[in-house]
Amino acid sequence: MPSRSEERVITPAVLREWPLPDPQGDKESRGTVLVVGGSRHTPGAVLLAGVAALRAGAGRLQLAVTESTAAALSIAVPEAKVVGLAETGGGSVAGDLPSALLELAAGADVLAIGPGLDDVAETGRLLHAILDTAGKDAAVVLDAYALGALSREPDLLAGRAQRAVLTPNLVEAEHLLGREPGDDLAAATMALAHRYECTVSLFGHIAAPDGRAWREESGDAGLGTSGSGDVRAGIVAGLLGRGADPAQAACWGAFAHAVSGLRLAPRHGRTGFLARELVDEVAYTIATV
Structure with missing residues (x-):
């Protein structure tokens, strides 16, 4: 496993050597991102992730x-097509998905699954249906309860052609690992990348299953605000949509997320900004690398 010293630090210079695909043509050329999530009580998580994907460049x-x-x-996101899903008595998204959603999943370039979901069993059923339907060339971002479902079924991604990025927080990482991540987050991130054979972004550490590892050092305490993880997942999804590979999307996404927080700190203090305000900084942060 790589140590902290073996991770490459993500800086603007590193990112300029690894430029994002140049946006060309119409909106189709920058990818279609489908975000699936949001219980009756937490639809805002889908809003945050979806708008962040657009700000990151999704078409x-x-x-x-x-x-x-x-x-x-x-109404809140007039730029998006919105599909309603059946819900349980408690207001969770039900695992029985309508044909309208499966049609969207089959045609999407990127699927971000998890923001705002709150029933791990229903989420597991939902994941199976969507991943079975998604195109082989699609990319998948799993966040929040989708990671809980994956921790219960570790082979869920095995053998699938879709490229996946996991964006856990520390609690979700513990469930995925089956143990506490400990102080060596570089090693924990790489362990997750190897276990699930996909790119992982965890608390500023990024690891690819081929052994490459990076570290983003700009993140501050203010990123630990409600909805911040939904923003990060959305940024990664948007970058995948515009053509970045999973490791590139995770690295650029971690940088855009963290530096957007730094831009807000002079106005709101280190811990006073909101996740929705992070979204509004993403495009500028990416454009000024």
């Missing part, structure tokens, strides 16, 4: 949330 956005919140979300 088209599609959102799927519980039927009871779909109309409100379509």
